[in-house]
Amino acid sequence: MKVVVQRVSEASVKVDGKTVGEINTGFMLLVGIDENDEKADADWLVQKIVNLRVFGDEHDKLNLSIKDINGEILCISQFTLIADYKKGNRPSFIKAAKPEKAIPLFEYFKEALSKSQLKIESGIFGADMKISLINDGPVTIVMDSITKH
Template sequence: MKVLLQRVTSARVDIDGAPAGQIGQGLLLLLGVERDDTVRDARQLAARIAGYRVFSDADDKMNLSVKDINGGCLVVSQFTLAADTQSGRRPSFSSAAPPTQAEPLYELFVSELRAGGIEVATGSFGADMAVTLTNDGPVTFLLTSTGKT
């Protein structure tokens, strides 16, 4: 499981021109689910993100999490993060989980963040979405499940 995490001052996702989800200060999380991902991966990654310290404290050090600042998370499914881009000029999606496997893990990931007391907005799994964001910093990290690269 991979998450491209972006610290934002605001983010929103539109579907067919209509707003589907939006947040103010917080994290935009683009989530890619791979074939070998499990419930454990979704839970572990959600817990890690809830406590990931990417917001500045009074000393301008990254010591605060999204929970610490009462920020929100906008979670957007993005199967292209699971692409194999190691060779050639076209990505391979053979490592991406099929929708029947990926959607329940996406939903679990969202539920775990909410259970941790974080306000979560989402797009719609598998939809064609337009994402708008104001990257803060910019601060962007790629996080993966434990043991994966």
């Protein structure tokens, strides 16, 4: 699994002109699921994300986690994170998990995040989504569960 973690002061997602998820201070997560990903990948990433210390403390040092600030999370499924762009100029998405695997794993990921007691919002899997955000910092970190090995 690949996750782009963006620290935001606010973020929202619309589908067909209707807001389906919105948050204030916290993380917007773009989540890509590979055909080989499993629940262990989601579990590892959830622990990394909820404990990631990228929020400022009283001295403006990045010492606080999203749990420490009681932040919020907006999750967006994004199969294009699994793009293979090595050959030619048109990326291939063949390694992205098919919906029958990706949807349950994305739902599992969100459920695991919700155990942190933080507000979790999301877009709609497979929908054409319009995302708005104010990146705070900016702080953007790319995580890949392949690095857990």
